Amino acid sequence: xxxxxxxxxxxxxxxxxxxxxxxxxxxxxxxxxxxxxxxxxxxxxxxxxxxxxxxxxxxxxxxxxxxxxxxxxxxxxxxxxxxxxxxxxxxxxxxxxxxxxxxxxxxxxxxxxxxxxxxxxxxxxxxxxxxxxxxxxxxxxxxxxxxxxxxxxxxxxxxxxxxxxxxxxxxxxxxxxxxxxxxxxxxxxxxxxxxxxxxxxxxxxxxxxxxxxxxxxxxxxxxxxxxxxxxxxxxxxxxxxxxxxxxxxxxxxxxxxxxxxxxxxxxxxxxxxxxxxxxxxxxxxxxxxxxxxxxxxxxxxxxxxxxxxxxxxxxxxxxxxxxxxxxxxxxxxxxxxxxxxxxxxxxxxxxxxxxxxxxxxxxxxxxxxxxxxxxxxxxxxxxxxxxxxxxxxxxxxxxxxxxxxxxxxxxxxxxxxxxxxxxxxxxxxxxxxxxxxxxxxxxxxxxxxx
Amino acid sequence: xxxxxxxxxxxxxxxxxxxxxxxxxxxxxxxxxxxxxxxxxxxxxxxxxxxxxxxxxxxxxxxxxxxxxxxxxxxxxxxxxxxxxxxxxxxxxxxxxxxxxxxxxxxxxxxxxxxxxxxxxxxxxxxxxxxxxxxxxxxxxxxxxxxxxxxxxxxxxxxxxxxxxxxxxxxxxxxxxxxxxxxxxxxxxxxxxxxxxxxxxxxxxxxxxxxxxxxxxxxxxxxxxxxxxxxxxxxxxxxxxxxxxxxxxxxxxxxxxxxxxxxxxxxxxxxxxxxxxxxxxxxxxxxxxxxxxxxxxxxxxxxxxxxxxxxxxxxxxxxxxxxxxxxxxxxxxxxxxxxxxxxxxxxxxxxxxxxxxxxxxxxxxxxxxxxxxxxxxxxxxxxxxxxxxxxxxxxxxxxxxxxxxxxxxxxxxxxxxxxxxxxxxxxxxxxxxxxxxx
Numbered sequence: 017x018x019x020x021x022x023x024x025x026x027x028x029x030x031x032x033x034x035x036x037x038x039x040x041x042x043x044x045x046x047x048x049x050x051x052x053x054x055x056x057x058x059x060x061x062x063x064x065x066x067x068x069x070x071x072x073x074x075x076x077x078x079x080x081x082x083x084x085x086x087x088x089x090x091x092x093x094x095x096x097x098x099x100x101x102x103x104x105x106x107x108x109x110x111x112x113x114x115x116x117x118x119x120x121x122x123x124x125x126x127x128x129x130x131x132x133x134x135x136x137x138x139x140x141x142x143x144x145x146x147x148x149x150x151x152x153x154x155x156x157x158x159x160x161x162x163x164x165x166x167x168x169x170x171x172x173x174x175x176x177x178x179x180x181x182x183x184x185x186x187x188x189x190x191x192x193x194x195x196x197x198x199x200x201x202x203x204x205x206x207x208x209x210x211x212x213x214x215x216x217x218x219x220x221x222x223x224x225x226x227x228x229x230x231x232x233x234x235x236x237x238x239x240x241x242x243x244x245x246x247x248x249x250x251x252x253x254x255x256x257x258x259x260x261x262x263x264x265x266x267x268x269x270x271x272x273x274x275x276x277x278x279x280x281x282x283x284x285x286x287x288x289x290x291x292x293x294x295x296x297x298x299x300x301x302x303x304x305x306x307x308x309x310x311x312x313x314x315x316x317x318x319x320x321x322x323x324x325x326x327x328x329x330x331x332x333x334x335x336x337x338x339x340x341x342x343x344x345x346x347x348x349x350x351x352x353x354x355x356x357x358x359x360x361x362x363x364x365x366x367x368x369x370x371x372x373x374x375x376x377x378x379x380x381x382x383x384x385x386x387x388x389x390x391x392x393x394x395x396x397x398x399x400x401x402x403x404x405x406x407x408x409x410x411x412x413x414x415x416x417x418x419x420x421x422x423x424x425x426x427x428x429x430x431x432x433x434x435x436x437x438x439x440x441x442x443x444x445x446x447x448x449x450x451x452x453x454x455x456x457x458x459x460x461x462x463x464x465x466x
Numbered sequence: 467x468x469x470x471x472x473x474x475x476x477x478x479x480x481x482x483x484x485x486x487x488x489x490x491x492x493x494x495x496x497x498x499x500x501x502x503x504x505x506x507x508x509x510x511x512x513x514x515x516x517x518x519x520x521x522x523x524x525x526x527x528x529x530x531x532x533x534x535x536x537x538x539x540x541x542x543x544x545x546x547x548x549x550x551x552x553x554x555x556x557x558x559x560x561x562x563x564x565x566x567x568x569x570x571x572x573x574x575x576x577x578x579x580x581x582x583x584x585x586x587x588x589x590x591x592x593x594x595x596x597x598x599x600x601x602x603x604x605x606x607x608x609x610x611x612x613x614x615x616x617x618x619x620x621x622x623x624x625x626x627x628x629x630x631x632x633x634x635x636x637x638x639x640x641x642x643x644x645x646x647x648x649x650x651x652x653x654x655x656x657x658x659x660x661x662x663x664x665x666x667x668x669x670x671x672x673x674x675x676x677x678x679x680x681x682x683x684x685x686x687x688x689x690x691x692x693x694x695x696x697x698x699x700x701x702x703x704x705x706x707x708x709x710x711x712x713x714x715x716x717x718x719x720x721x722x723x724x725x726x727x728x729x730x731x732x733x734x735x736x737x738x739x740x741x742x743x744x745x746x747x748x749x750x751x752x753x754x755x756x757x758x759x760x761x762x763x764x765x766x767x768x769x770x771x772x773x774x775x776x777x778x779x780x781x782x783x784x785x786x787x788x789x790x791x792x793x794x795x796x797x798x799x800x801x802x803x804x805x806x807x808x809x810x811x812x813x814x815x816x817x818x819x820x821x822x823x824x825x826x827x828x829x830x831x832x833x834x835x836x837x838x839x840x841x842x843x844x845x846x847x848x849x850x851x852x853x854x855x856x857x858x859x860x861x862x863x864x865x866x867x868x869x870x871x872x873x874x875x876x877x878x879x880x881x882x883x884x885x886x887x888x889x890x891x892x893x894x895x896x897x898x899x900x901x902x903x904x
Contacts, residue, residue: 054759055730062752083762086798089791090755191515219512220520220833222483222840235874240839243874260516302515376514386790442531 018137019047021095022070023057033125037070040127044134058087065093068118068137070100077101078111085115085404094391094400098133100125105465106429116404143362145396151345161197162345163338167330171198178325179205184277186262186322187300189329192379195300196260198329203256208296211255216248219264227269228285231276237286249282252295262322263303263314274318297322332377339370342378346385347397358389361397368399368406429464432457436466479527482506486524486844496586499845500807501540505532519793520830522816522837523804547584551577571601571609575616585807587624594620611641611649618656622663625850628887631660647684651677655689658696662703665890670700688729691720695733702740710740727764728771731757735775742782754779773799773811777818784822792822809845813838817858824862835859853882857895873899 020041022034034050041048051057060066069088073080077099084097096118101108104120112120119133151162161172178185179202187195196215203213221229228237232247248257265273276282281292299322308314332339343361351358361369365388374380388401399407432450439445443461447454460466485502489495506526512518517525554577561569578593594616601610614637621630634656641649654677661669674697681689698713714737721730734757741750757775761768776799783792796819803812816838823831835855842852860875876899883891 054763055756058756058759059752062755087755087758089794090751191512191518196516215830217517217520217830219515219517220525220830222522222524222833222836223481224483225836242878243871245871264517379514379516379518383790390788390790442529444531 017045017047018067018134019049019065020068020070020134021049021051021057021060021066022072023051023054024072024074037125037130040130044131046134061087061091061095066091066095067093068098068134069095070098072100072123077104077108081112081115081117085117089391093393096137096400106426107433107465110430110433110466113408114405116407143364143396143398145360146363146366147360148344148347149340151341151348160345161194161201162342163335164341165330165335165338167335168338171327171329174325174327175201175205178202178327180207182207182296183324184296184322185298185325185327186305186319187298187327187329188305189300189302190331190377191302191375192377193329193331194378195302195329196258198327199256199258199260199298199300202298203258203296206256206296208255212252213256213258214248214252215258215260217260219261223266226265227272230269231272231282231284232287233285234287237284241286244284247282247284249276249293249295250291252293254294255296257295257297259297259299261301262299263301263305263308267313267315270315270318274315274321277318277321332374332381339381340366342381343369343385346382347389350386350389354390356389356392357395358392358397359395362399364410365397365399365402368402368409372406372409425464428460429466432460432464433466436461477529477531479507479509479529481509481524482526482528483524485528497540497544500585501533501536502528503809504805504807505529505536506804520833522833523812524837524840526804547580550580554580567600567604568606568609571597571604571613574600575612578616578620582620582623587620591617591620607640607644608646608649611637611644611646611653614640615649615652615656618653618660622656622659625663625848625886627660627663630663631657634660647680648686648689651681651684651686651689651693654680655693655696658693658700662696662700664888667700667704671697674700687720687724688726691717691724691726691729691733694720695729695736698733698740699736702736702743707740707744711737714740727760728766728768731760731764731768731771731775733757734760735771735778738775738782739778742778742785747782747786750782751779754782769802769806770808770811773803773808773815776802777811777814780818784818784825787825789822789826793819796822809841810848810851813841813851813855816841817855820858820862824865827866829866831862832859835862849882849886850888853879853886853888853891856882857891861898 022037038048038050049060051060057069061069069084071080071084073084081097081099084099088095088097097116098119098121099112099117100121100123102123104112104122109120119129119136121129121133152164161168175198185199185202187198189195199215200213203209216230218226228241228245228247230247230249232245232250233241235241235244259273276293277297280294281290283290305314305319305323309316309319332342343366347358347361350356369381369384376383384403384406385397387403388397392398392401399410432446435446435449436443439449443454443457447457450457482503486499489499489502503523506523506528508521509525509527512521512525554573557576558570558573561567561573574593574597578590578597581587581590581593594613598610598613598617601607601613604610614633618630618633618637621627621633634653638650638653638657640646641653654673658670658673658677661667661673674693678690678693678697681693694713694717698710698717701707701710701713714733718730718733718737720726721733734753738750738753738757741747741753754775758772761772761775776795780792780795780799783789783795796815800812800815800819802808803815816834820831820834820838823834835858838855839852839859842848842855856875856879860872860879863869863872863875876895880892880895880899883895
């Protein structure tokens with residue numbers, strides 16, 4: 017029997033409404049409990065398993081829904097969230113979808129709406145488990161390259177061709193396509209495999225520290241240099257230095273890198289000694305370096321030094337057939353790590369994964385599967401185990417029952433919202449993409465409550 | 467679903483590290499700096515990049531357009547703040563005209579509190595000092611007690627526990643002479659807090675117990691709950707788990723009955739830590755989650771409290787090796803701290819993130835410690851935070867096998883702690899250094 021807990025956030029839910037809800041729940045064969053305030057609800061959620069939280073978020077619904085999304089992550093059984101609000105704006109509807117709210121009901125509650133939401137929940141319980149294939153990794157161990165798509169076979173061929181030499185390699189590809197894994201594969205199969213593999217993420221390190229991180233520094237070289245530090249170039253001696261996100265460094269530092277790569281010697285910051293370094297350099301970027309060169313943000317001479325061999329990695333959506341193999345690989349990895357018995361995935365969960373745009377490529381997929389395995393309570397990965405963002409995409413799947421056919425305004429609001437998300441809220445850029453005047457866009461944003 | 471390409475015409479945001487370097491260190495620009503930080507956003511291009519897990523405040527981006535858009539509201543807030551200060555001052559003049567000395571003090575103290583609320587501690591101190599100067603000349607000593615307590619609390623907030631204790635001592639002596647029970651209880655609380663900050667457990671115990679007795683005699687309900695909570699935390703620090711649990715239980719009953727949501731959240735935060743230290747991890751997690759619910763229910767949302775609860779929850783998950791959940795919780799705390807410009811809380815979050823990377827043997831985790839130290843130097847300017855950052859950095863370096871650098875950071879932490887007279891912290895560091903050397 018489904019178990020529903022109703023929670024009033026702002027004490028505006030009157031007893032009679034709860035009585036009515038209790039009656040509807042009983043008619044629908046649902047076990048219903050009411051928690052008059054948040055702390056009591058959280059206690060209930062910690063103590064018992066619930067299938068649905070029916071929240072009455074009150075005056076600030078957006079904030080409350082975000083709070084609930086976070087609170088439910090720690091609850092047993094991944095309860096679904098249904099919210100009841102007075103006159104939801106289009107913006108709230110869209111944000112609720114993004115937060116993974118199963119249904120947004122309008123106050124005063126209608127019996128049909130409540131029953132329809134319960135019915136949707138029941139229909140979600142009809143997922144069919146699909147067995148996961150045995151993944152085949154190209155490189156064993158924690159740095160496995162997984163995939164048999166034609167795009168990946170091309171990558172393996174290039175790795176095999178360049179690994180044996182000492183040539184500098186530039187790996188290009190979108191974020192999360194596995195550039196570091198490929199760099200490691202080149203290292204492992206190359207002549208310096210017995211040496212260290214040292215990775216530096218140039219974009220993560222504060223601008224003023226990157227030089228000392230790469231070349232090291234002597235004690236007292238600058239404020240904060242309270243101890244001598246051996247730089248990454250030296251740490252990678254007789255091995256491979258992987259310079260990730262290479263486009264993200266100042267022009268002056270690029271000049272120093274060029275010198276280190278060309279002359280194979282460095283100087284620590286604040287040091288006078290010239291130190292010879294013998295390292296193979298593999299660089300990577302998710303940016304278009306040629307464009308950066310044309311904008312004078314990247315040195316052309318350094319580009320040609322690094323791009324002796326260039327390797328371009330495919331996006332996950334372009335790796336036909338690899339998704340299931342990767343899912344299988346990650347499920348095995350995380351089921352082992354978290355001691356879970358997950359061995360299959362449901363048809364609907366897989367369909368959602370297949371329809372997701374995977375902006376973050378394999379890194380995003382890995383993250384999604386790790387989270388899903390962590391929260392899974394059975395041996396099948398189900399839709400309810402996936403993140404809220406993915407679950408929110410369920411309505412866009414083909415052949416899925418929609419809540420209702422969209423009106424033109426709803427469709428417009430959804431599209432505007434998506435474009436705004438992609439322009440980071442920049443109204444000017446969004447208006448340009450949409451092909452409308454920014455004043456028109458501002459008006460529509462206001463009108464739809466986006 | 468289709469992939470929507472990022473608009474290539476959209477200007478690349480300016481990195482916060484760069485934006486802060488361009489901002490002169492002028493007092494008048496502090497609100498702009500706060501606006502810059504709270505307006506910053508993670509660069510969408512970096513969310514899924516390999517630098518994503520290492521993102522810190524400095525690597526977030528800020529759009530000049532965003533700043534421009536919010537400038538009006540920020541200036542309005544500033545102007546409202548200045549107006550409130552002016553009004554408080556005029557109120558003081560009114561009171562002076564009425565020859566109401568207590569009214570003058572109350573108005574000046576109010577101005578100080580307004581300054582404290584927006585994080586302007588130095589300015590708050592000036593207002594409190596002025597209030598104290600007026601209060602000292604009054605025949606009625608209660609305003610002086612209040613002024614001294616305000617100064618003591620400010621001192622404690624800034625980590626100046628010795629000065630804080632001095633102010634509370636004077637407040638207590640005056641309050642007792644005046645039969646001011648509320649003032650006396652408040653002074654005892656402050657003295658206990660000052661002793662606790664200096665790791666003087668018996669002193670803290672004595673002050674809290676005395677405060678509790680006075681509060682019970684004068685039936686000060688909220689103070690009784692607060693003091694029981696403090697006694698509970700103290701007992702936990704001394705390892706007396708059952709006494710701690712009992713104090714916290716009684717305090718919780720009082721707070722819950724009174725519907726004191728914020729106090730309840732604080733208490734559950736402490737209880738969660740007690741339970742986590744005792745290995746009751748599931749119970750601790752439930753306490754923290756309930757604490758979040760109470761914090762949300764409180765009338766005025768205290769973001770620093772929420773950040774503190776989330777940091778504790780993240781620490782618990784870290785201890786359980788639930789790294790993904792710990793990181794999610796830390797990022798949530800980071801967002802809140804940045805949006806509310808809570809630099810001290812942000813430093814705490816980054817130290818924990820660095821610890822997480824240390825557990826993963828990740829050499830890239832040093833960026834969190836560097837960012838925390840940078841924040842200590844430029845924004846928070848708190849030596850105690852800086853010392854803690856160096857201590858954590860040292861532990862991280864040691865874990866990764868870099869003994870020389872690790873020791874240097876620990877030595878630096880010890881040096882700062884010595885200047886602050888924190889014997890407890892120095893002992894802890896010395897023990898660690900001996901262990902590492904062995």
